[in-house]
Amino acid sequence: MHIFNSLESLKEFFGVADLYMALGNFDGVHLGHQKLIEGVVSSARNRRQVSVVVTFDPHPSQYFAKVGDFKKIDSPSIRRRLLAQLNVDAMLELKFDKTLAETSARNFLDGLTSAASVRQICVGTDFRFGKDRLGDANFLKEFCAEKSIECTIVQPVHVEGVVASSSQVRLWLRDGRVDLANKMLGRPFALTGTVVEGNKVGRSIGFPTANLDHMEQLIPGTGVYVGFLTVKSDISAELRGLDQMRAVVNVGLRPTFNLQGKGLTVEAHVYDQAQGDLDFYGQTVELTFCDRLRDEKKFHDVKDLRDQIQRDVDMAKSKSNFC
Numbered sequence: 001m002h003i004f005n006s007l008e009s010l011k012e013f014f015g016v017a018d019l020y021m022a023l024g025n026f027d028g029v030h031l032g033h034q035k036l037i038e039g040v041v042s043s044a045r046n047r048r049q050v051s052v053v054v055t056f057d058p059h060p061s062q063y064f065a066k067v068g069d070f071k072k073i074d075s076p077s078i079r080r081r082l083l084a085q086l087n088v089d090a091m092l093e094l095k096f097d098k099t100l101a102e103t104s105a106r107n108f109l110d111g112l113t114s115a116a117s118v119r120q121i122c123v124g125t126d127f128r129f130g131k132d133r134l135g136d137a138n139f140l141k142e143f144c145a146e147k148s149i150e151c152t153i154v155q156p157v158h159v160e161g162v163v164a165s166s167s168q169v170r171l172w173l174r175d176g177r178v179d180l181a182n183k184m185l186g187r188p189f190a191l192t193g194t195v196v197e198g199n200k201v202g203r204s205i206g207f208p209t210a211n212l213d214h215m216e217q218l219i220p221g222t223g224v225y226v227g228f229l230t231v232k233s234d235i236s237a238e239l240r241g242l243d244q245m246r247a248v249v250n251v252g253l254r255p256t257f258n259l260q261g262k263g264l265t266v267e268a269h270v271y272d273q274a275q276g277d278l279d280f281y282g283q284t285v286e287l288t289f290c291d292r293l294r295d296e297k298k299f300h301d302v303k304d305l306r307d308q309i310q311r312d313v314d315m316a317k318s319k320s321n322f323c
Helices: 007-014 031-046 060-064 076-085 105-114 137-147 166-174 178-185 302-318
Strands: 002-004 019-023 050-057 090-095 118-124 150-154 189-196 210-213 223-231 245-252 265-270 284-294
Touching: 002 007, 007 090, 019 031, 031 050, 031 118, 031 150, 076 189, 105 118, 105 137, 118 137, 137 150, 166 178, 178 189, 178 284, 210 284, 223 265, 223 302, 245 284, 245 302, 265 284, 284 302
Parallel strands: 002 090, 019 050, 019 118, 050 090, 118 150
Antiparallel strands: 189 210, 189 284, 210 265, 223 245, 223 284, 245 265
């Protein structure tokens, strides 16, 4: 998949090819997004033309600060990987700034279609665009009819009786319901971060952990989870080929140790002894969240905590399907 930041650069690369566009924020690339994108990819391939996902960075909700703590579901690298797996030819990531925010729906579509041969535009039923979000599915239909462009409005997908949406995935993740979020995503949720040095409490009780920092995504609700740790940066020969190491992940405040002012922490204990005592410091990793084991809680003493972590590991090992 090729990545572009302007329609001009995309057009220069693909030349006279016709473009089939999927337009949206695609935060999380959930099952509804996948249905939409797969339709565009199929249309383009059947005609031997180019499929393009058009999206925005930052997310409009981040730009307008409608939600103070708004975090995307996926990191940029994860979203790009997911789109590539859907066989998208190109991703056009437009900068969402003051100029774009004040561009009318009509001018936005004119700009999108005047610089290239656009044959199809596909959106979901609830997508809004243009200044004051005045552009909607009906507006797009009228515009495309005027320009002889195929317009496809994709109906929503339902998961667990509710419409698949980024906001619903975000709600379930905040509640720690990674099982439901994963169903709607069509894959396990993954969190990207950098392993930093912690206070080594886990190591002192026999359960060394990789402590994550520099996380730009939404973090699941507090609790203990079962999942995988995957090293994404490959700067250490010792770590090459280590993919999806089983881990128990703790998201929380570590109340047993009364670490004042430390805030929310994310730490993973890799329990596969075949991996040995590996040094993950400085590595970029992904934590995949498969299921939630329990709430975070405060223990009477370190022994109680150590015993509980061992039970968590045993429970994780007993899961046959895992993710």
